[in-house]
Amino acid sequence: MNISRLQPLGWSHFFLQQTDTQTFEKLQSNELQAFRISAIHRSVIKGLGANWEEGEVELLCPESFQPVSEHFCVGDWVIVEQAHEHFRIIEVLDAENQLERLSNQKRQLMAANLDYLFIVTSANSDFSLKRLERYLAMAYDANIEPVIVLNKIDLTDKVDDFLDQIRDLKVHNIVGISMLQPDSLLLLKHFLTAGTTIAMVGSSGVGKSSLINVLFNQTVEREVIDQNNIRMIEDIQTIGGIRDDDKGKHTTTSRQLLINADGVLFIDTPGIRELQLLNAQNGLEMAFHDIVQLAQHCKFNNCSHQTEPGCKILNALGNGELAQSHWDNYQKLLKEDAFNARSAQGAYAQKQHMKTFSKAINRIQSKHRQDKGR
Ligand SMILES: Nc1nc2c(ncn2[C@@H]2O[C@H](COP(=O)(O)OP(=O)(O)OP(=O)(O)O)[C@@H](O)[C@H]2O)c(=O)[nH]1
Ligand SMILES: [Zn+2]
Incomplete structure (x- = not known):
């Protein structure tokens, strides 16, 4: 196996070390191959392997990995055995992280x-x-580093107000950009390195497609008014580098896992852009770290933050240290998360409903008890 051929696809030691001795040896001798899943359309699965520049290869999937959507997805690494013309998946390697959603x-x-x-x-x-x-x-729950991309900064003269609000969320990576301000796009360069895999989420109309187009060097037009007050269309310079070989500047190898000219990988599977919370309890605690901290100092272990004396949450809500909307949103998300977790588990969970629900709501308190018990 030529590992350097897989690195541009994001292959790393993390995946190699999962293989047992026999698989490892067969990979070395090319009896087996590693592929990254690049597209899934119903039962048709495609992957990119060491010869990824030649395009996707169709992979056959055994019954044991059906239904596919529950076993692996675009971005996963699989071990494949080749028999004549056919490539057959024999193993799915553990992922470093996975985004999931609730569907039906x-x-x-x-x-x-x-x-x-x-x-x-x-x-x-x-x-x-x-x-x-x-x-x-x-x-946070999926263990993926978030980057908040504030787009359309050309539409406001209060960019800093927006950025300050985002900073309050204690996120490390915050970038303000505009498709109409090419220089602003350079701020994304830090994240756009070869072999890096990125997915994009955000509601409709925020500019995800526009950003993808820019990253793939497709021309983005803007309307400008010149000195003579004549409207004209101008191409915006894009930030993806242009390959100097004749493979062309648009190096999309598939529609779901895309590789741009700089070697950055983008996963854009249908439905990924609008995701619901599922079992995101741990992530919620990180996103609402301030609340968790406060609740740990309530006077009573089992404080419900409703009426209890010595409740730090009520106190903080009262003096404005904690915004009511922030607290309300936390509770709403906890409930939604508990509900989703219940739906996902089906009939068994139906019985567990009250348990799951109250567990989510009481999560703060139990954490609090643990801390006090130390
Ligand atoms: N003023 C301004 N408009 C922008 C900018 N980026 C995108 N737009 C416009 O916003 C609109 C929506 O952009 P899209 O890229 O289609 O947004 P999207 O997030 O892909 O939307 P969906 O496809 O519905 O998910 C388009 O009319 C874009 O031209 C920007 O930086 N500034
Ligand atoms: Zn309290």
Whole structure:
């Protein structure tokens, strides 16, 4: 196996070390091959392997990995055996992280092995901190590093106000951009390195497609008015480098796992852009770290933060240290999360409903008890 041929696809030691001795040896002798899943359309599965520049290869999937959506998704790595013309999946390697959603009350894998989750929002009336908190919780829960991309900064003269609000969420990566300000796009360069895998989420109209187009060097037009007051269309310079070989500047190898000219990988599977929370409890605790901290100092272990004396939450709500909307949103997301977890588990969970629900709501308190018990 020529490992260096797989590195541009995001292959790393993490995957290699999962293989047993026999598989490892067969990979070395090319008896077996590693492929990254690049597209799934119903039962048709495609992957990119060491010869990824030649395009996708169709992979056959045994019964034991059906239904596919529950076993693996775009971005996963699989071990493949070749027999004549056919490539057959024999093993799915554990993912470093996976984004999942709830579809018809079943958990469905959406994307795997992401380095960054771009959470795209826009600097206009669509801006919603609540939505950002929701997406952040999802990223933290899946163990994917979030990058908040505030797009359309050309539409406001209060960019800093927007950025300050986002900073309050204690996110490391925040970038303000505009498709109409090419220089602003350079701020994304830090995340756009070869072999890095990125997925994008965000509500409709924030500019995800526009951003993808820019990253893939497709021309983005803008309307400008010249000195003579004549409207004209100008191409915006894009940030993806142009390959100097004749493979062309648009190097999309598939529609679901895309590789741009700089070697950055994007996962854009159908439905990934609008994801619901599923079992994101841990992520919620990280996104609402301030609340968890406060609750740990309530006077009573089992404080319900309703009426109890010495309740730090009530206190903080009273003196404005904790915004009511932030607290309300936390409770709403906890409930939604508990509900989703219940739906996903089906009939068994129906019985467990009260348990799951109260567990989610009481999560803060139990954490509190543990801390006190130490
Ligand atoms: N003013 C301004 N408009 C932008 C910018 N980026 C995108 N737009 C416009 O916003 C609209 C929506 O952009 P899209 O890229 O289609 O948004 P999207 O997030 O892909 O939307 P969906 O496809 O519905 O998910 C389009 O009319 C874009 O031209 C920007 O930076 N500034
Ligand atoms: Zn309390």
